[in-house]
């Protein structure tokens with residue numbers, strides 16, 4: 001039984017991770033400030049005596065004795081991370097410093113939930129870990145992209161300077177049940193619009209691409225990375241290489257929900273990346289042949305069913 005700390009454990013990915021770690025027989029300590037997380041995501045775990053929750057902001061120091069730290073605390077959707085961009089940078093950078101300082105003191109292994117956003121609007125396709133990225137440092141996405149890039153820098157520096165046992169994963173667009181219904185991300189937006197027979201809002205031409213990963217595939221890659229041999233620190237891409245245009249996603253959503261929604265085109269947001277697809281050769285090689293198992297259709301059906309219930313229960 002390991003003692004595991006999950007920062008951002010009440011969020012979309014974090015709550016699934018807490019559940020999985022508990023099911024695998026670990027003790028889990030979740031810390032969260034509930035900015036984009038929700039107690040309802042973890043309330044079903046509260047009866048488990050091996051689960052603890054602390055309301056805490058990672059920009060402040062934290063101390064606990066644990067064996068592993070998953071550092072997930074950070075708003076992930078553009079409307080949430082752009083709401084208070086200075087706070088977003090603080091969460092990524094000061095959160096990383098606080099958690100790395102803790103890992104150093106207690107000799108824990110620490111995993112950083114980094115992002116495909118470190119590649120910005122990529123000029124090489126698909127993206128490999130050796131690509132340094134094409135990021136605007138002064139745009140509306142910069143608080144997130146540059147915050148995450150600086151966090152990666154801190155992870156590497158704590159590793160080199162203080163021998164902290166680090167792991168870095170770069171997560172590509174992930175979806176699934178428990179996504180925040182109002183976070184503006186494309187999968188949740190399209191599902192809710194389709195279920196309500198409202199216009200499906202495509203920003204820009206709809207020809208921009210993303211590669212969508214179901215949350216269970218992410219958790220498998222993430223936990224394999226955490227438990228991989230000490231010598232492998234990453235960064236490693238964790239994503240589904242199946243690439244779709246946003247228009248294809250909208251069409252699929254209408255088909256799967258049987259919706260009467262029409263598609264409407266709105267202006268593209270600033271610095272919206274035009275394409276994104278992970279090269280996952282490194283993950284396959286280093287993480288025991290890890291690769292995503294859940295095709296988009298199958299994952300969407302599960303996610304649609306989750307949002308359908310949510311909408312019905314909320315009237």
Ligand code: NAD
Pocket residue numbers: 007008009010011012013014031032033034035036037038056057058059071072073074075076077091095113114115116170171172173174175180
């Ligand atoms: P989310 O917004 O649902 O979860 C983030 C959690 O962190 C929330 O519970 C939020 O309340 C908490 N949080 C935010 N600021 C905090 C602070 N200062 N102190 C303590 N807690 C704080 O997002 P998610 O999709 O679950 O993403 C989890 C992590 O994975 C994030 O670090 C994100 O950058 C990364 N990631 C996610 C995706 C994706 O597609 N979901 C892609 C790339 C990277």
Ligand code: UDP
Pocket residue numbers: 077078173184185186187189190201202203204208210246268269272273
């Ligand atoms: N998008 C869209 N309509 C929406 C929400 C998003 O067309 O209602 C587009 C968005 O402009 C981007 C893509 O879908 O090109 C993915 O957006 P999301 O915010 O989910 O993730 P990210 O841009 O961070 O990859």
